[in-house]
Amino acid sequence: MGVKNILILGGGMIVYDQILPSLYHLQRIGAIGQISICARHTTPLKTLHDSPIIKEAFPNQSFVPFPSLNTPEEEYYPELYKDAIKSLPPRQCVFIALPDHLHYPAIMEALNHEQHVICVKPLVQTYKQLVEIEKISKEKKLFVGVEYHKRFDIRSLLARKHYRDGLFGEFVIGEAKMIEPYYYRHSNFQNWFTYDISDPFTYVGCHYVDLVSFITGLKPVAVSVIGIKKPYSNGNIGYMWSHGRVTYENGGILSVINGLxxxxxxxxxxxxxxxxxxxxxxxxxxxxxxxxxxGVSYSIKEELTEPRKKFYTINTDYFRLVPWNGPGLKPVGYGYTSIEELVKCVNKIDTIEDEQEQLEELENIDKQGIIATPKNAYYNELINECARLSIQENGKTYFVDYKSKNILKK
Ligand SMILES: NC(=O)c1ccc[n+]([C@@H]2O[C@H](COP(=O)([O-])OP(=O)(O)OC[C@H]3O[C@@H](n4cnc5c(N)ncnc54)[C@H](O)[C@@H]3O)[C@@H](O)[C@H]2O)c1
Structure with missing residues (x-):
């Protein structure tokens, strides 16, 4: 079937920082075909198109924009993604990077139009939606993968091996933290990261809830989350801080603090x-x-990027664009590896002609458990759904009955 064309839905921060540079590199090495991007309006598309660092890293590469770049910035097209999906031939790939609450309709639209799907985490906001996605994807032999990039940090992969080799014993208690920058509060986040849609626990805490399961194989069974609300500059209210306590099926406990x-x-x-x-x-x-x-810090004479500062502890692990033996710059880090692995899955399914064998390959990916799929990482949807209920009830504990897949309140 050759390489896939990829349509990215959403043109925000994660597309700028990780997804587009990764896909441009995959395009440059011949692993994917045309890249198109659909956003609600042209402002984010222009930012991506005109980015000096993306231009430096990928000279002469570009994407097909929906809407086209000469469309006035004040015109909004929230339904245009449907036309963009329809413009793809069957069995290409839609990469969903929309705000959380828009993942479900976009995934269903893509699957209904015979497209493979890669989606940023969290896949969807309810377990019921996940079941629907799993069913239709298997019926149509389409790949659906969730981009939990922390799984591809070498340290996570090693920890998974060493835990399963028995080097540690049994997980009993832990602590995780991810505090995102304050300046996120001034970004497009203020338009959708509001208390009724998301919170820091389901936004970034979910990475560590998933990671503990990824390492240990234990499923999270109960969660209690409390949050602290603050106003954004546009007046919207969001949870800016959260503390979650997750209990795993063996009784192990994870404490998670998160914030913007x-x-x-x-x-x-x-x-x-x-x-x-x-x-x-x-x-x-x-x-x-x-x-x-x-292990790397810079004290420098000129600031790198916004926000302007002169001292940095450099993250060399998640995603960087570095010189290589080729044009421009090359993406490195687990953010890139994660996308490369997901794209490999998409490409592999359609090198297989027989439908039964395609299904077997999809089931192999599920069983291997390295790539998060609706089948093997469904516990994230269940626990996130519990967490959203819990935070709105000021920390009431919700738990998952894995036999019935029901969510129960304590
Ligand atoms: N660590 C991670 O894995 C990670 C990090 C950041 C974001 N994310 C996830 O990625 C998603 C997007 O986050 P972000 O930080 O890029 O947000 P963002 O607010 O910066 O960008 C959202 C984008 O979606 C576009 N959009 C909104 N409605 C649309 C519509 N109807 N049609 C087309 N485009 C539309 C907006 O134009 C914008 O470009 C969220 O689900 C978030 O949870 C994951």
Whole structure:
């Protein structure tokens, strides 16, 4: 079937920072075909098109914009993504990077038009929606993968192996943290990251809830989340901070703090890390990932990017554009690897002609559990759904009955 054309839905921060540069590189090495991007209006598309760093990294590469770049910026087209999907031949790929509450209708539209799907996390906001997606994707032998990039950090992959090799014992208690920058509060976030739609726990805490399951194989069964609301500059109200306590099926506990509040002048791009304790018969053990200080810091004479500061602790792990033996710059880091692996899955399915064998390949991906799919990572939807209920009830504990897949309140 050859390489796939990819349509990205959404043109915001994650597309700028990770998705478009990764896809441009994959295009440059012949792994994918045409790239198109659909946003609600042209402003984010122009930012992507005119970005000096993207131009430097990928000279002479471009994308097909929906709406076209000469459309007035004040004209909004919230339904245009449907036409963009229709413009694709069957069995290409739609990469969804829309605000959380728009993932479900966009995924269904893509699947109904015979498209493979890659989606940023969280896949959808309810377990019921996930079941529907899983069913239709398997019926049509279409791949659906969720972009949980922390899984592709080498440290996560090693921890998964070592936990499963029995090096640690059994997970008993842990602490995770991801505090995103304060300046997010001035971004497009204020238009959708409001208390009725999302919160820091389901937005970034979910990475660590997923990661503990990815490492240990344990499913989260209960959660209690409390949040702190603050106004954005446009007057909308959002949860800016959250604390969640997640219980896993063996009784292990994870405490997760999250926020949009890492100081703009702080050296890092955010603050994050995970610490896990384990019990064995006559000993305990510990895994600690300090994801803040990676051994490189800069004190420089000219600021790199907004927000302007002169001291940085450099994150060399998630995503960087670096010189390579080729044109422009090349993406490196687990943010790139994650997208490369997802695209490989999409490409692989259609190298298989027989439908039964396609299904077997999709089931292999599910079973392997490295790539998050609706089938193998459904616990994230269940626990996020519980978390959203919990935060709105000021920390009431919700738990999942895995037999019935029902959500129950304690
Ligand atoms: N660490 C991560 O995995 C990570 C990080 C950031 C964001 N995300 C996820 O990515 C998604 C987008 O986040 P972001 O930070 O890029 O948000 P953003 O607010 O910067 O961008 C959202 C984009 O969606 C576009 N959009 C909104 N409605 C649309 C519509 N109807 N049709 C077409 N385009 C539309 C907007 O124009 C904008 O370009 C969210 O689901 C978020 O949770 C994941």
């Amino acid at each position: 509040g890492y100081p703009d002048m702080g050296g890092g791009s955010n603050q994050q890390g995970l610490e896990m304790y384990f019990e064995s018969k006559n000993s305990t053990s510990i895994l600690r990932h300090d994801d803040q200080f990676r």
